[in-house]
Amino acid sequence: MERIDTDVVIVGAGASGLTAATELVKAGRDVVVLEARDRVGGRLWTGDVDGAMLEIGGQWVSPDQDALIETLDELGLETYERYREGRNVYIAEDGERRLFEGEIFPVPARTEGEIVGLIEKLDQLVAEIDPEQPWAHPRAKELDEISFAEWLGTQTDDEEAKLNIGMFIAGAMLTKPTHAFSALQALLMAASAGSFSNLVDADFILDKRVVGGLQQVPLRLAERLGDAVKLGQPVRTIRWNPESPDAGVTVVSDGFEVHAKQVVLALAPILYDRISYEPPLPRLQHQMHQHVSMGFVIKVHAVYETPFWREQGLSGTAFSPYELSHEAYDNTNHGDTRGTLVGFVSDEAADEVFRLSAEERKQRILESLSHYYGEQAKHPVVYYESDWGSEEWTRGAYAASFDMGGLARYGADLRTPVGPIRFACSDMAGKGYQHVDGAIRMGRLVAAQALEALGA
Ligand code: FAD
Numbered sequence: 001m002e003r004i005d006t007d008v009v010i011v012g013a014g015a016s017g018l019t020a021a022t023e024l025v026k027a028g029r030d031v032v033v034l035e036a037r038d039r040v041g042g043r044l045w046t047g048d049v050d051g052a053m054l055e056i057g058g059q060w061v062s063p064d065q066d067a068l069i070e071t072l073d074e075l076g077l078e079t080y081e082r083y084r085e086g087r088n089v090y091i092a093e094d095g096e097r098r099l100f101e102g103e104i105f106p107v108p109a110r111t112e113g114e115i116v117g118l119i120e121k122l123d124q125l126v127a128e129i130d131p132e133q134p135w136a137h138p139r140a141k142e143l144d145e146i147s148f149a150e151w152l153g154t155q156t157d158d159e160e161a162k163l164n165i166g167m168f169i170a171g172a173m174l175t176k177p178t179h180a181f182s183a184l185q186a187l188l189m190a191a192s193a194g195s196f197s198n199l200v201d202a203d204f205i206l207d208k209r210v211v212g213g214l215q216q217v218p219l220r221l222a223e224r225l226g227d228a229v230k231l232g233q234p235v236r237t238i239r240w241n242p243e244s245p246d247a248g249v250t251v252v253s254d255g256f257e258v259h260a261k262q263v264v265l266a267l268a269p270i271l272y273d274r275i276s277y278e279p280p281l282p283r284l285q286h287q288m289h290q291h292v293s294m295g296f297v298i299k300v301h302a303v304y305e306t307p308f309w310r311e312q313g314l315s316g317t318a319f320s321p322y323e324l325s326h327e328a329y330d331n332t333n334h335g336d337t338r339g340t341l342v343g344f345v346s347d348e349a350a351d352e353v354f355r356l357s358a359e360e361r362k363q364r365i366l367e368s369l370s371h372y373y374g375e376q377a378k379h380p381v382v383y384y385e386s387d388w389g390s391e392e393w394t395r396g397a398y399a400a401s402f403d404m405g406g407l408a409r410y411g412a413d414l415r416t417p418v419g420p421i422r423f424a425c426s427d428m429a430g431k432g433y434q435h436v437d438g439a440i441r442m443g444r445l446v447a448a449q450a451l452e453a454l455g456a
Contacts (some may be wrong), residue, residue, distance in 0.1 A: 004031040008261040009251045014042025016424045018221035019443025034253045035395045036234035040222040043150045046213030052303045052382040060206045065073035065437035075220045079208040083330040086313045089372045091320035092268030114161035122196035131191040132430035137410040144408035148186040149178035163321035171326040171346035177297030192433035211334045239278040250419040262450045291406035294396025298345040302380035307339025309373045318372035325368040398428040
């Protein structure tokens with residue numbers, strides 16, 4: 001086992017950990033980044049699948065995500081717009097395929113009125129929520145004790161309106177069913193994007209992509225950090241002495257024993273308990289970390305010889321709360337002559353199809369895409385389903401959120417350091433929550449705090 005002495009050791013080479021490391025190095029500090037996988041990026045991962053470049057993890061950038069946009073500029077990365085010309089598709093409960101433009105789905109007039117009313121109501125509530133401290137809202141506890149499904153039921157009896165509004169936060173964002181998270185959690189999700197209206201506006205929230213893939217952010221950050229980033233190094237043990245916290249901390253991975261003054265855990269909170277702490281983490285952390293869990297979604301890519309839907313005047317944007325793939329988009333890469341669709345299968349629907357054989361699952365998912373785009377969608381030349389639930393060092397997608405009541409009860413404590421141990425991850429961000437922007441914000445924040453603690 002090799003011994004290294006440094007100022008700060010960072011556990012996890014995702015966007016958050018690499019941002020923290022970069023900021024610390026800029027301030028003249030020594031860092032070591034220990035990453036469990038044999039690659040950097042965590043939930044950012046651009047793969048080559050049968051000759052197709054696919055973004056298996058995070059990819060979209062929205063205009064309000066200034067921390068991410070600043071990082072892209074600093075790294076010299078270019079962006080391009082998601083293809084969106086033409087009409088969108090909505091599939092109704094009876095299977096009817098309806099084409100539309102704009103954000104409001106082509107639903108019966110009463111349902112449309114209810115949807116518009118719900119969006120207004122949610123925008124008002126979201127405006128009262130500070131995404132950095134949703135627990136500080138005067139009605140936080142009450143809103144955290146009611147599931148989003150129940151809350152929607154108190155607002156309208158229109159099932160289609162409830163399903164559609166629920167879908168934006170549940171299937172599309174937290175990737176948990178609406179009965180599994182609270183109204184407060186839903187409000188945080190929307191507040192982190194500026195408003196509920198922003199979340200329902202695909203042209204806003206899924207605005208741009210990065211030429212060559214968003215994983216280039218961690219790849220380029222890691223390249224600059226050079227030898228400080230150690231791959232294939234799952235951290236197993238963190239040791240420190242509460243009697244003399246200034247004595248620092250020892251972080252043990254499979255190949256290194258790193259002695260540092262501070263440690264930053266830059267991983268999803270659901271993975272903290274993979275590490276042994278000596279002494280054990282305090283009671284509050286033991287309890288709190290059990291109330292956070294990962295959502296679950298399958299991101300499906302289907303690549304075709306041409307973007308055939310564009311010839312039909314379709315934008316590729318498609319939604320239906322009644323479909324297995326509740327949303328799908330044109331995900332054609334910049335400058336690519338082939339056409340790529342991306343669809344999402346979320347939470348309970350994802351559980352269901354993962355019980356099938358791979359071939360049956362593929363058929364079911366392509367069948368769903370064909371309802372939006374026609375028969376041709378059933379015959380891709382490349383097909384790929386993400387399987388983040390099987391990834392030992394992530395265990396779900398997109399991100400982690402509190403269970404019912406957890407946000408009001410513990411939210412304020414999630415970022416609180418324990419001795420020399422600090423925490424940073426997109427899953428504890430306010431603005432940019434569960435997004436790369438939030439990961440970068442948390443990386444910057446924790447670096448500033450570590451510098452202060454180091455007496456910089
Ligand atoms: P992570 O990326 O999870 O990084 C944590 C790192 O820690 C990992 O590399 C992990 O291997 C490592 N690690 C874990 N345990 C240990 C250990 N014991 N020792 C050492 N290393 C360890 N966001 C967007 O902004 N736009 C999108 O379009 C978008 N789409 C997404 C689609 C999918 C399918 C997924 C999965 C995510 C998506 N996200 C999106 C979310 C975004 O990717 C994440 O919020 C962000 O990348 C998280 O960064 P992070 O650094 O906080 O955590």
